[in-house]
Amino acid sequence: MREALDPWQFVTAAYAIGAITTLAMVAGSWLSMRRAEKRRDKVREIQ
Amino acid sequence: MTGTGLRAKHQRLVLLGVALAVLLVAGLLAAWALRNQASYFYVPSEILAKPPEADRSVRLGGMVVRGSMKDAPDGVTVNFLVTDGKQQVPVRFAGIRPALFVEGSGVVAEGHWTDGLFTADNLLAKHDEKYTPREMQGMTTDQAHKAIAETK
Amino acid sequence: MHGFANPARFLRIATWATPLCLIAGLLIASAALVWGVGFGPADALQGDVVRIIYLHVPTAWLGMMGWSSIAIASFVEIVWRHPLAGIAARAAALPGAVFTALCLITGSIWGRPAWGTWWVWDGRLTSMLVLLFLYFGYMALAGATQHDEAPGQGQGRMAAIFGLIGAVNIPIIHYSVLWWNSLHQPPSLSVSGVVTGTGPMATSFVVPLLTSVLGFTLIYTGVVLARMRMILADSQAEARLRRKAMAAQARSGALAEGW
Numbered sequence: 001m002r003e004a005l006d007p008w009q010f011v012t013a014a015y016a017i018g019a020i021t022t023l024a025m026v027a028g029s030w031l032s033m034r035r036a037e038k039r040r041d042k043v044r045e046i047q
Numbered sequence: 048m049t050g051t052g053l054r055a056k057h058q059r060l061v062l063l064g065v066a067l068a069v070l071l072v073a074g075l076l077a078a079w080a081l082r083n084q085a086s087y088f089y090v091p092s093e094i095l096a097k098p099p100e101a102d103r104s105v106r107l108g109g110m111v112v113r114g115s116m117k118d119a120p121d122g123v124t125v126n127f128l129v130t131d132g133k134q135q136v137p138v139r140f141a142g143i144r145p146a147l148f149v150e151g152s153g154v155v156a157e158g159h160w161t162d163g164l165f166t167a168d169n170l171l172a173k174h175d176e177k178y179t180p181r182e183m184q185g186m187t188t189d190q191a192h193k194a195i196a197e198t199k
Numbered sequence: 200m201h202g203f204a205n206p207a208r209f210l211r212i213a214t215w216a217t218p219l220c221l222i223a224g225l226l227i228a229s230a231a232l233v234w235g236v237g238f239g240p241a242d243a244l245q246g247d248v249v250r251i252i253y254l255h256v257p258t259a260w261l262g263m264m265g266w267s268s269i270a271i272a273s274f275v276e277i278v279w280r281h282p283l284a285g286i287a288a289r290a291a292a293l294p295g296a297v298f299t300a301l302c303l304i305t306g307s308i309w310g311r312p313a314w315g316t317w318w319v320w321d322g323r324l325t326s327m328l329v330l331l332f333l334y335f336g337y338m339a340l341a342g343a344t345q346h347d348e349a350p351g352q353g354q355g356r357m358a359a360i361f362g363l364i365g366a367v368n369i370p371i372i373h374y375s376v377l378w379w380n381s382l383h384q385p386p387s388l389s390v391s392g393v394v395t396g397t398g399p400m401a402t403s404f405v406v407p408l409l410t411s412v413l414g415f416t417l418i419y420t421g422v423v424l425a426r427m428r429m430i431l432a433d434s435q436a437e438a439r440l441r442r443k444a445m446a447a448q449a450r451s452g453a454l455a456e457g458w
Contacts, residue, residue, distance in 0.1 A: 002144050005312045007248035011236065014308045018254045018301055022228075022415075025297050026221055026422060033217075033425040036432035043436045046443075062343035066361075069336040073329045086380040087321035108380055145315030147244060155382055171314045176387040178249065178400040180240030 088155050090131035101161045108155040116150050140167040147172035205283055206431055213424045220421030228414025235407035251309040257415035258302040263369055265295015273362035289341045290426035294419050296334035322375035323383035333365040
């Protein structure tokens with residue numbers, strides 16, 4: 001009695017989680033940076 | 048002004064509370080891991096030198112001795128020897144074996160030590176730090192490295 | 200205001216370095232993953248499941264790298280009161296925590312087929328989980344004190360001190376597999392093993408793995424730069440608003456004595 005698991009299911013799951021999380025982190029950090037810099041520039045314009 | 052000031056202070060207090068709780072959990076986890084000098088398992092020479100009580104659940108780790116794996120007639124039970132290079136002890140296990148549990152490879156068995164036999168309730172496969180391409184299966188690591196060097 | 204001289208120089212570089220790091224990192228990491236997963240060899244013992252390594256090792260490296268950045272930046276913040284250092288430490292926390300979580304998740308997914316278990320409380324896995332909790336604690340502390348005027352002063356220092364103390368865990372993670380019997384295997388990569396090609400890991404695994412580590416490190420650098428720019432822009436905007444409010448209040452004659 002030996003366990004037989006499909007390795008590709010585990011590989012696919014790991015890469016799906018990894019890709020989604022990494023891309024979400026990159027996009028989130030980039031967008032919040034752009035938002036913060038836009039706000040700063042707007043605040044500077046108003047005298 | 049005072050309203051937002053109070054709210055900010057309150058928020059800071061809550062966050063500090065969260066930080067402290069998190070630290071406490073981290074500390075407890077560390078203490079949990081550090082029990083038994085933080086070793087995850089006994090090796091055969093340790094279990095022979097200082098046998099644990101029969102009712103205590105312990106882990107035994109080592110290499111499965113080549114040629115020692117014997118299937119019992121019931122088709123579920125397997126007997127094998129585990130070694131740490133100095134001593135070896137017999138192990139019995141009945142159940143589903145992990146795919147990477149093979150002779151000459153590492154194993155961690157969870158179970159009980161009774162009268163010179165380790166009865167395992169669960170088997171975990173432990174692999175070493177070596178990674179060898181499947182095409183070079185059967186070669187030793189040194190042979191594989193030679194083969195790689197020759198094809199360069 | 201002397202602190203804003205250096206942030207200006209930082210912004211000049213970060214403006215082009217941020218997108219460069221992110222794009223180059225994403226390209227290199229994707230190429231390494233396609234290479235390793237699609238065309239690399241399967242392991243003789245583990246088979247195809249070994250391919251998780253091209254994600255697991257970079258995330259583990261960056262989880263530890265993240266806290267090392269926090270500790271170094273915190274040290275600079277405490278000793279030299281450099282305003283950018285406090286910002287850098289805060290910026291490194293989220294990517295560090297995300298990569299630590301990814302390391303634990305991918306390790307768990309790898310552990311099920313390779314070891315026969317999703318999780319064990321051995322030294323390596325537990326110390327890595329402690330690192331994740333340390334990140335949570337750091338982020339809570341940094342969040343609680345981020346509105347202080349100057350980094351490196353007053354409550355802002357608490358996060359920095361916490362960052363330094365937490366660094367104790369980094370060598371524990373590294374040596375956990377050597378000090379104690381653990382289910383996790385000892386390190387496969389070493390400088391001498393990689394340079395001579397005689398390490399325990401065959402070269403056909405090492406090359407895509409190191410490429411992946413490079414790609415993810417660039418992504419990490421890009422995310423830290425982006426978050427530094429975000430924190431900097433927020434504090435600049437707040438400083439400007441505060442000055443304006445003070446000026447307006449002074450004009451209306453409502454002078455508070457404390458000023």
